Amino acid sequence: MSGSENAHSGLTRRGFLKATAAGTAASALIGGVSLGAFASELRSGQPENAGDSIYQGICRPNCGQCCAIDVHVRDGKVVKTAMTHIPDSPEVNRICLRGLSHPYRIYDPERIKYPLRRVGERGSGEWERISWDEAAEEIAQKWAEIQEKYGSQAVAQYAISGGYGVFTTNHPVYLRLNNLINGSKITGCVDMANAVGINRVVGWGEGVWSTNDARDVVNAKNLFIWADNWSEAQIQEWRFFCDAIESGVNTIVIDPVYTITASKANKWVSVRPGSDAALILSMIDVIISEGLTDVTFLQEHTVAPFLVKSTDGSFLRQSDLSGTSTAETDKGDELRTFDVHAANRNTGTSAEVESPILVWDEACGALVEVEKAVNPAIEGEFEFNGIPCKTAFTLLVEEVAQYSPEKAAEICDVPADTIRELARLCADGPVTHRMGWGSQSYVNGAHPAHALITIAAITGQIGYPGASCGAADWSASSGWAQSYAPKYGASSSPTLPVLALPEIIESGEYGGEPFALKAMLIHHGNPLCTSVDINRLKRTVFDQLEHIVVVDSVMTDTACYSDLVLPVAQWFEFEDITGGGQTNFYTGFNEKAIEPLHESKTDSDIARLIAEKMGLGEYFTETDAEILDDAMLSSETCQKLGLSYASLKESKLVPQRTGVKIAFEGAKFTTPSGRMEFYVEKPVAFSNYGQDIDVERERLPRFFPPGEAWPENEKYEKYPLTLMTSRTKYQVHGQWFSVRNLRELDPDPTFRINPADARARGVEDGAWAEVFNDRGHCVAKCIYSEAVRPGSVVYMKNWAAKYFKAGSWAEVLSLEFDPVTVNHCFMDALVDVRPWSQED
Template identity: 30%
Template sequence: MEKQESMHSFSRRSFIKGAAALGAAGALAGCSAQGSNLAETGGPVPETKIFAGACRSQCANGCYVNVHVRDGQVVRTTAGKFDDGPEFNRICPKGLSLPARVYSSERLQYPMRRIGERGEGKFERISWDEAIKEITDKWKGYIEEYGPTSIAFFLGSGNTGTLGGPAPEGSIMARLLNVMGTSRVLPDRDIATPMSHTYMFGPGAHGHRAADTVNGDHFIIWAGDTAVSEKQRTHFFLEARDRGADLIVIDIAYRTMAGKADKFIPVHPATDGALALGIIHEVLEQGWEATEFLREFTEAPFLIKDDGKFLRMSDLGVAPTTTTDAQGKETTVDPWVVWDEDTQTAMPYTEATKPALGDVPDINGFHVRTEMDMIREAAEPWTLERASEVTGTSIEDIKYLAHLYTQEGNVMTDMKYGLNHYNNGMYTSKCINSLLLITGQMCFPGRGMYTGEGNFGEGNTQATISMPSASGEKPRGVGATLNWTDFCNIVQTGKKMGKDFPIKSFYAVCTNIVSNQTEQNETIKALKAIEFIVIQEMTMNDTSLYADILLPACHWFETSDLRVRYYGNPYLLWNEKAVEPLYESKPDADIYRLIADAMGYGDFFQFTDDEYLNVLLSTPWGKAHGVTIDKIREKNYLRCEVSGPVAHPNGEFYTPSKRASFYREDPKPDYMMGQELDIEKEKFTLFWEPAREADLDNPIREKYPFSVCCEHMRTRTHTQWYDVDYMKEFEKQPVCRINPEDAAELGIKEGDTIRLYNDRGSVTLLATINPGEQRKALHCPRSFLTREHIDGDLATTTFNDYNQACRNQSYFDCAVAIEKL
C-alpha cells in the first residue's frame, strides 16, 4: 500500500488541554478525533445490548462491568451484579468513564514507524505486514549475531487480561518470550511489603477475606488512602464502623480515609517501622505480649547459636534423616531445637509441651538465645520517648495502639503499599508484621491482615508457558530475568556483572514506563541508547513517543479475554467482546501470534483461546472444582474462594517449620547486581533503618528540605485515563499540596506556580495549601503525563537505586527543594 505520512510534534508546555484541543483535526499521528465515531442518527433508538466486561487496569479493584452497546458502539457502563450478594457490585468514576477511553482522541489507529528523533513524536503510517516484517527481520538478525537475550520484553500491568495482558505470568506474551528465550525485564513495583510477608509467613495468601470483617472489633488502615485507591474494599471498613467497630487510620497526611475514621494517627513519612518498634516496646514493657501464641505458632522459642545458626538436633548428636517434599524432591530433615520448660530438656520443637521464650541455659556447650530474646533486645532502645521523637506520633497515641493491639479484642490491620514505596520499605513492613505476631493479632477470626480477596491467583502459569509445540518441541525458557535498574545499567554499559550482555531491542506492552518508573531521566537515557524499540499500546502515552515501531492495540471491550488475578473481589470474570476493534487496532494476543508466526514459532501457538485458558485454569483448586472456561461463561463470572475467610487458620504458616518466622540464618538478596551487602540487616525481622531521603534527619534535607509523596489519583490508574477529558474536571492538572506554615515561610499562596527540584530533575506545577499536610512533607498526584505538566515531570525527581536486598521502586523516598516562580 502507499505510505501515508503524518506527523505530530508538541512541547511539554503546550500540550495541557488534551484531546479537546486536538478536536477533529486529530493532531496526534495515528490518533482519532474524539467523538468522530459518535455520529447522530435519526429515527427510532436502536436496541441496547449489554455485554459482560471487566475493568482491567491494575488498581487492585477489578470491578465487574456491564458494557452497554447501541448500534455497534459502547454508549455507557454500569456496575455488573453478582447473583450471590451485593458486596462486590461496585463501579467507580473510572469504570463509568470507560466509553471515553474506547473513543479517545489518543487512540492509536494504525501501525507507525518513527521518522524523527526518538521521543520527538514524529511517525509515518505503515501497514501491519510492514510492521511485523520490520520487527521480526531485525529480531532474527539480533538473535543470529547476539543471541535471543539481546531482545528484552517488559511485562507491565496495564491490562490484566489473561490472553492479552502481560501481567499474569501465564499470558500468551509470557509464552512468546519463553519460546524465544529472550530477556525478561521486571518492573520492580510493589515488591517490599509482599516480600516481607513471604520471608516471615512463607509463600501464599496472608490476608483475611472480606467475609471476616464482621468479626473485627477494631480496624487499622496503615499507610494508605483506601477510599481513593481501593474503592472496592472501602465499604467493608465503613460498614464495620457503622456496626460499632473502631476505624483507625495511620498515615502521613489527613486524607479522605482519615476523614472517615474514628481516630487519625499521624506519623512522619517512612518512620512507620519505628512506630511499630515503639508499640512493641510498650507491649513488652507492660507484659502484654501474646505468650501462648508466640510459643505455639511462631519460631519465637527457636534457639540461635553464637555463630548465627539455629540449634538443630544434629548439634545434639542426632543424625539427620531424609524425606521427599511435595514436589518429589529429596530433602534433609534436621529439626530445630527448643528448650522445654516442663521437662527442662532440649528437644525438637514439635515435641515440646512448653517451649521456653527466654532464659535458656547452655546446651551441649552451645550458648544459645531464643528469637524472643532477640525481639526483646531489638525493642529495648525504642522507648516511648524515642519512638515519638523519630515518628512524630505522640506518646499517648503509641500507648493507645499498644493497648488496642493487646487489651481491646480483635484487631484487623490493613497494611497498605504506602509502606512499600520507600528504600526501607521491607524493614518497615517486617516490623509491623512482627507487631501482629507479638500481640497475637493473626490466624483467628477478626485478627489478622486484611489485604483483599484471596482468589484464583494467576492460574497454572507454568503449564501454559511450558506446553510443548504441536510437534512436541519444548519452549527454551526465559533467557535472562533482569530487574529494572540492572536493565538500565546493562543498556548503557553492554555488560552484566562484568560480562558482555548486549541488548539491541526492547519490546513493551500495556505499560507506560516513562511515566511510571522512577528517575525518568534514566529511563529516557536507556530508551535512547537501545537500537530498536517496539511499543504495543492503545494510546500515544509518554512511552509511545520513544518507539521505532508503534503497534495499535485495541481496547478491552473490543476483544474477549479472561480476567483472573485480582485482589478486590473473589471472581473470575469473562470479558465479552462488545464491539469491533476500531481502526486497524488488534487484540494484544493476536499481535503476539503475528510476531510468533513471522519469527517461525507458529507451531508453538497452535491452540485455541479456550484450549489455552483451560490449561491456565487447571490448578489443583480449578481441577477439584471443575473450573473450565465454559463454566465461567455460563454467567460470565465464577466465584473462586481458594481459601477460607481467615488466613493461616489454626496458626499454620507456609514456612518450612509451619510457624511464623522472625529470623533467617542464611538470607539471600532478591537480586544481585554486584552490590555491597550487609547480610546482618536481612537476618532479623526487627531491624529498621531510616529511609534514604525521606528521613528528616538525613543531611540531604538541609539542601532539599521537603519529602514528596507521589500519591495515587482517584480519577486515574497510574497514567491510564489521562485521555478522558471530563475526568479532568475533578483533577485538572498537576498540583503540589503543601502545609500552610511551610507555604507562608516561602511566600507561597494558593494557585502559585512553584518548582520542585533536586539534583536529578524538577517539575513545575501549581501550589495548593492544605492543612492536612505535615510540615516539610508534600503530596503530589503521580499519574500525569510529562506533557501535562507545566514543565518537567515529577518522575524526574525520584531515584532508581534499590535497597541492598530488595528490588523495589521507591516512589516516595524523594527529597526536594521548592522555588516559587
C-alpha cells in the first residue's frame, strides 16, 4: 500500500557514498542533487528503513522482464529499491543489479536538470539553459515552418521502447500529437528477424515471440538453447535453466562462443557465425531421411499435404479446377474466413474468403478438400487439369536434401556425426527450443528461426508441456491505449524504418514521390548509440535535419548530437501501468513515489505543452489517469481479467494466468490455414517501405551467406575477424550507462578475442586496442578469452561513446539489412584489431 511503513532497508553500499561525493561536484548544466543530506544521516547500528514509505514500482527497461520492486522513500527521496515479495509466486521474487540501482539513476549527477539549447556546432557539447516555454515555442515554430515549406511528412517522431508501460512503450500522447500534425513515424528495426521467421509459420496471434513460459523448461526431455546466453542476456530466466539442469533435463547449447550458459550445459556445439540455418536444414534432412517425422502431425496440423502449383507457387484450390475465381466459387463449396491479424501478416491483405485448399487423399485416391481428407498424401508430384503440383512437404524434402551432414559440416563447421546426433535429439520429445538474438543478427537472420520452427512442425514438438519453439514468452497485455492516439484521426504520412532512412533521404524520394525529412523528435530511443554505421547515419540523415529534439533523462549519444534536449521524468516520478514480461506474469501498477526532480516533466506533459504551443491544446484535455483508464478498457488482457484502472490501482499486481502457459496448446495456430505453414504461400516484408523482396526465397527455410561476415566476402582478406555482440548484465540497450555503482563493477568498454588472434596482432591482454574497418573504429579494452572462437571478436553492446578512447561500436557495424525482416544486423560485420598507442 502507498505510504506503508517498513523497517527492513538501509543505505549500506560502499558505492552509494562514492556516488554521493561525485554528485556534489556535478556540472551546473546536467549535474545531480547531492545525496549527502540524507546519506550522511545514517549511522552504524541505525534501524534499517525506519520511517520509510514504500511504493509499488515496476522495473521496466527493454530487458523484457518488468519485475515488481518496492520503492523506498524517506523525506521525499528514493533511498532504496528492493524486491517485491509476492507470496503466491516465489519464482518471480528476484531482482537484478539494475533493479537495485534505481536510486543512482534518479539522483545521477549526469541527470539533465532543465531544457537545453545547442549554441555551438552539433556534437560540440556547448549548451545554454532555456525555459520550458522557450523550448516549446521553438519546437512549435520550427515544425510549423518546416511543414509549411516541405510538407507535413517532413516532421517525424522516432521511438522504440525505453520502458515497458502505457506511456513509455505505447507513447499515446506523443502519437496523438503526431497524428494531429500528420507527421511521419520512424521505427527502430530491432530484434525482429526471429519473430518474422517463426510467426510466418505459426501466425502472429499469440504474440511476437511466443513460447511456453520459462517455467516449462523443466518438463522438456531435451532443451536446446540457440545463441542465447541466459546467464547474462536473459538474466531473469537463468534460474529456470538451472531448474532444468537440476531436474535432469538434457541441455544443449548451440553458440559460436563458450558462454556461461554453455559451460553449464550437457553439450556445447560451436557453430560458425551466421551459418545456423545450414546446420538446422541439415538436421531436418536427417530427421526426414531417418524416418523421425511425426506423420500424423504433419497431415493434420501442417501444410505438408497442401499441393503447391509449380506455375506460381500458390496452393491448389477448388477454383483452380473449376475455372472460377474465388468470388465465383459454387455455394456448395466450403469456404473459410481467415483471421484478420494473421492474414495481414502472412499475405499483406485484409482477411479474405478463399476457395477450399485441395489435397490428394490416398484413402479414396482422389482430390478432396483438406478438411475432408482421411489420409492426405504428404509426398508426391501430381498434375491436375494441366497444372503440375508438388506437396509442400516434397518441396521441403528437396530443399534440405542439399544439406547432407557432410555438406553442412563444410558450411557450419560442425562435425557430420554431431549434426546427426542433434537431429535425433530433436525428435526425442518433449523437446524445447529457445532462440536468442545471435543467429537473427545477420542478413539471413529470419531463416534460422524459420528452419527451427519447421523442425518443431515435422516432429510434432510443439503445443504441449515441454514441447515448444521460439524466442521468448511474452505475457504483456495487448492493445494498450488503442483508442486514445487515433481519436481525432491517424497520420497519413509514412512509417519509415530507420535502416532505410539514408537511402530515402539521399534519393529524396519515397514511394516514387518527392520526399523530405527535416525535423525529428526522438523519445524512448538512442539511435546514435543503438543503431549501426552511425557515421553514415549522421552524414546522410542527422546532418540533413534542420531541427532535432531529444527527450531523455541523461545526455545520451543522440542527445549530444541534437538541437534541443528536454529532461524527462523517471519511472517512479509518475503513474504508469505495465502488462507483464517474460518471467513476471503480472499486470502491474507503477505508483508515483516522488515528484519529478529538477525541471523534468513527464512524457505526456511534454507532448501537451508542445501541442498547446501549436494551437492544439483542445485535443489534450484528458488527464494521465483517464489515459490509463482508456488503456485498461482497450486491453484484451485486462478485459479478460476484469481489470480497470481503479481496481489495478488498488490491487497493484494482478496475475495474468494460472498455471504454466503452453503456447499453441492443442496445435491451434493463427495462420490463414490454421496450420503450421513451413511453406509460406504469400511472403511479405515485415516493414514495407516500397522495397522489392525475393518471394521465392522466402517460401521455405533456406541458407544463404551473411551479407558481410563470411569468409567468401571480398572484404574478408582485409578484415578477417567476425564481429559478434554480447549483452551485458549491467546495461540495457544503452540505459544505465552512467549509473555510478554499476560502473564500479563494469568501468570500461571491452571486447573479447581469442589469445592466438590477439597475439598475432601484437595486442596485449588488458590493453586498449582499436577495432576497425572502412566504416569507422572503436577503441576499447582487449580481454583474452579462450571461450571466443578463433577468427572472432565479441563486443559488449551499447556503451556510450564517451567511455571509449575513440569511436564507438556503432561506427563499425554494417547498415546492410534484409528487405524482408528490415532488421538491424548487429553481428554481420568484418573487422580487424590493432594496438592503440595514442595518448588518452
